[in-house]
Amino acid sequence: MTDLAVPGLEAFADVAAYMRGVGEAARAASRGLARADTAAKDRALVAMAAAIRADAAKLLAANGEDVAAARGAGQDAAFVDRLALAPKAIEAMAKGLEEVAALPDPVGEISDLRYRPTGIQVGLMRVPLGVVGIVYESRPNVTADAAALCLKAGNAAILRGGSEAIRSNAAIAACVHAGLRAAGLPEAAVQVVATTDRAAVGHLIVDEAHVDVIVPRGGKSLIERISREAKVPVIRHLDGVCHVYVDAAADVDMAVRIADNAKTQRYAPCNTMETLLVHADIAKRVLPPLAAIYAAKGVELRGCERSRALVPTMKPATEEDWRTEYLAPILAVRVVDSLDAAIDHIATWGSQHTDAIVTNDHAAAMRFLREVDSSSVMVNASTRFADGFEYGLGAEIGISTNKLHARGPVGLEGLTSRKWIVLGSGQIRT
Numbered sequence: 001m002t003d004l005a006v007p008g009l010e011a012f013a014d015v016a017a018y019m020r021g022v023g024e025a026a027r028a029a030s031r032g033l034a035r036a037d038t039a040a041k042d043r044a045l046v047a048m049a050a051a052i053r054a055d056a057a058k059l060l061a062a063n064g065e066d067v068a069a070a071r072g073a074g075q076d077a078a079f080v081d082r083l084a085l086a087p088k089a090i091e092a093m094a095k096g097l098e099e100v101a102a103l104p105d106p107v108g109e110i111s112d113l114r115y116r117p118t119g120i121q122v123g124l125m126r127v128p129l130g131v132v133g134i135v136y137e138s139r140p141n142v143t144a145d146a147a148a149l150c151l152k153a154g155n156a157a158i159l160r161g162g163s164e165a166i167r168s169n170a171a172i173a174a175c176v177h178a179g180l181r182a183a184g185l186p187e188a189a190v191q192v193v194a195t196t197d198r199a200a201v202g203h204l205i206v207d208e209a210h211v212d213v214i215v216p217r218g219g220k221s222l223i224e225r226i227s228r229e230a231k232v233p234v235i236r237h238l239d240g241v242c243h244v245y246v247d248a249a250a251d252v253d254m255a256v257r258i259a260d261n262a263k264t265q266r267y268a269p270c271n272t273m274e275t276l277l278v279h280a281d282i283a284k285r286v287l288p289p290l291a292a293i294y295a296a297k298g299v300e301l302r303g304c305e306r307s308r309a310l311v312p313t314m315k316p317a318t319e320e321d322w323r324t325e326y327l328a329p330i331l332a333v334r335v336v337d338s339l340d341a342a343i344d345h346i347a348t349w350g351s352q353h354t355d356a357i358v359t360n361d362h363a364a365a366m367r368f369l370r371e372v373d374s375s376s377v378m379v380n381a382s383t384r385f386a387d388g389f390e391y392g393l394g395a396e397i398g399i400s401t402n403k404l405h406a407r408g409p410v411g412l413e414g415l416t417s418r419k420w421i422v423l424g425s426g427q428i429r430t
Contacts, residue, residue, distance in 0.1 A: 015199045015200055015203060016199075018195065019200055019203035020210075022158055022191050022193065023131070023207045025188035025191065026156040026157075026188060026191060026210060026211070027130070027131055027156070027209075027210045028186075029186040029187075029188040029189040030128065030130045030131050030154075030155060030189075032186050032189070033151070033154050033155065033185065033186075033189050034107075034127070034128055034154050036154065036185060038107075040183050040184065040185060041105070041183070041185075042101040042152075043182065044179045044182065045098065045100055045101035045148055045151065045152065045179065046097070046098060046179075047178065047179035047183060048097050048144070048175055048176050048178070049093075049094040049095070049097040049098050049101075049179075050094075050179075051174075051175035051176075051178040051179055052090060052093055052094045052097070052172070052175045053090075053091070053094050055171070056087060056090050056091075058171055058174075059085060059090055059168065059172065059175075060087070060090070062167040062168050062171035063083075063140065063165075063168040066083060066164060066165050066166070066167050066168050067080055067083055069164070070083055070164050079138065082138040082139050083138050083164055083165055083168075085140055085141070085168060089141060093141050093145075093172070096141075096145055096148065096395060097144060097148045099394055099395065100149060100152050100394060100395055100412075101148075101152070102394075103152065103394040103412060105412075106126045106412050106413050106416050107126060107128060107154040107416060108126065109125070109126040110124070110125050110421065111123060111124050111125075111126075111418075113423075119424070120422050120423065120424045121423040122422055123421050124420060124421070125420075126413070126416045126417070127154070127416060127417055127419050128155045128417075129153070129155050129212045129213050129415055129416060129417055130155060130212035131155065131157075131158065131210055131212050132146075132150050132155045132158070132211075132212065132213055132214075133157075133160070133207075133211045133213070133214045133215070134150075134158070134160070134214075134215045134217065134397070135160045135204070135216045135217070135218070135222065135226060136159075136160070136162065136217040136218055137162040137222060138162055138164060138165060138218075140165045140169055140172060142159075142217060143159055143161060143168075143172040143173060143176070143192060144172050146159055147176045147190040148395070149395055149397050149412060149415060150397075150415060151185075151189060151190065152412055153412045153415035153416050154416070155212075155415055156188065156189050156191075158191050158193065158204060159173075159190065159193065160193040160204060161192065162218075163196035169192050170192060170194070173190070173191075176190050177190070201226070205226055205229060205230035205231070205232055205234075206229070206230065206232065207232065208231050208232055211232045212232070212233070213234070213405075214226060214230055214232045214235070215234075215235050215236070215397055215398055215410070216234065216236050216398075217397075217398050220325075223236050223238050233405070234402075235397075235398065235400045235405070235406055236398070236400065237270065237351070237352075237399050238401070239325045239351035239353065240269070240270030240271060240272065240274070240325050240351060240354070240399075241275065241324070241325050241349065241351040242270075242271055242272060242273050242274055242275075242353055242355060243274070243275045243276070243277055243342075243345075243346050243356070243383075244258060244259050244262050244275075244276055244357075244358065244383060245277040245279075245336075245339075245342040245346070245356070245358070246259065246277070246278045246279060246282060246286050246358045247279055247339060247342075247358060247359035247361060248280075248359075248361075249359045249364060250279075250286075250359050251358070252285050252286055252289075254358060254380060255282075255286050256290050258380070258381065259286075259290055259358075260290065260293050260294075261382040262356065262382040262383045262384055263294070263329075263331050264293075264294070264299065266384070267328055267329055268327050270325075270353060270399060271353065271354045271376075271383050271384055271386040271387065271399070272327070272383065272384065273356075274325055274331065275322060275331070275332040276331060276334070277335075277336050277342045277346075278333070278334070278335050279335075279342070280335050280336065283307070283310055283335045284310060287307060287310045287311050287335075288310060291311040291314070295313070297329065298329050299329040299330065300315065300329060300330045300331070301315065301330075301331055301333055302315045302316065302317040302318075302321045302330065303316070303332070303333040304334045304335060306334075307333040307335050310335075314333065317333070317334070322345070322348075322349040323349050325351070339367060339368065342357075342368075343367075343371050343372060347373065351401065352373060352374045352375060353374055353376070353399065353401055354376040354377075354378070354383045355368075355374045355376075355377055356377070356378035356380075357378070357379055357380075358379075365379045365380075374401075375401050375407045376408050376409075386399070386408070386409065388410070388411045393409055393411030393412065393413075394411060394412070396409040397411070400414070
């Protein structure tokens with residue numbers, strides 16, 4: 001059993017000094033992790049999983065205190081649901097750590113090695129980013145997931161969870177540290193910020209001396225603040241305004257199945273469809289059966305005039321609907337006259353997250369793949385597949401709509417960089 005401390009319930013006298021110390025410890029630990037072999041990292045992950053299972057009762061007790069505090073503060077049911085841990089969720093955390101241990105280690109991989117005319121060999125080696133700061137809200141399982149991915153990729157992690165989960169995160173951190181100790185790795189490789197003072201985030205995101213990248217996971221206001229104020233590079237996405245475009249050459253049954261799943265499989269994830277675009281030539285065959293499915297599931301439809309002519313029960317859509325990430329059973333619907341019009345709509349109103357086309361026209365599919373500038377672009381598949389696990393990454397630290405350094409679901413490879421290496425045998429440049 002691990003020893004559980006519950007720090008962070010009182011303010012630090014000097015948050016700046018505390019965060020500077022966290023950064024210095026993380027930087028020192030990152031150098032040790034860069035030297036750690038795969039076996040040591042995997043031993044740590046497996047030991048973390050064992051500690052989580054052994055301490056399940058402690059984790060549930062700590063989480064129960066957080067949940068009680070959230071309810072006492074008047075938080076709504078959805079907030080409490082994100083915060084709450086059940087025995088099944090704790091087992092999922094343990095299994096997730098073991099799954100990351102089973103993934104190939106990207107660190108040290110050499111690629112594109114080739115001889116130059118001078119006789120030197122030039123290639124690229126995959127290396128850790130260094131220190132990753134992760135700022136997140138509500139979900140305590142992120143503490144284990146983020147620790148696992150950062151560790152396997154050879155990075156030290158500074159984790160700043162929401163104040164509402166401080167006890168849960170501390171309990172999970174104790175298990176993480178037990179695993180690090182068991183493998184002989186520095187405990188400072190994973191640090192959970194032990195203060196609820198919001199100033200800690202401000203210090204973390206400007207600490208260029210000790211932090212190499214920030215990953216925010218949470219609501220739009222959190223991500224906007226970090227993107228605006230950070231001096232450290234940020235891997236982030238703001239919105240998930242995802243589209244499905246049903247082309248004139250679509251199979252109707254396939255289109256209905258995909259559009260249903262993309263919206264109703266789950267409403268809250270960032271890869272859920274928020275706007276349905278339908279070609280005018282096929283709209284009469286697609287929209288009425290889809291509207292019946294949505295009505296049965298309680299989905300409110302907001303459509304353009306042409307959509308409402310086919311489904312009169314739709315509410316009128318406004319310009320605001322085209323740019324809105326509802327995260328709820330609400331869907332905007334628009335009839336368009338061409339593939340060009342669909343691509344223009346996505347370019348104007350989309351968030352560069354995930355967009356899909358349903359079509360049997362190969363040329364239209366290839367145009368959509370080339371011209372839609374999003375981090376994930378799909379043909380004949382639900383947008384709900386935009387996920388690290390579904391992409392075979394094992395897990396993800398989050399979704400990125402950046403164009404540099406990582407884009408789309410960010411897994412182990414996205415938490416590394418590459419450096420040039422040169423292998424010579426005494427060559428000198430003349």
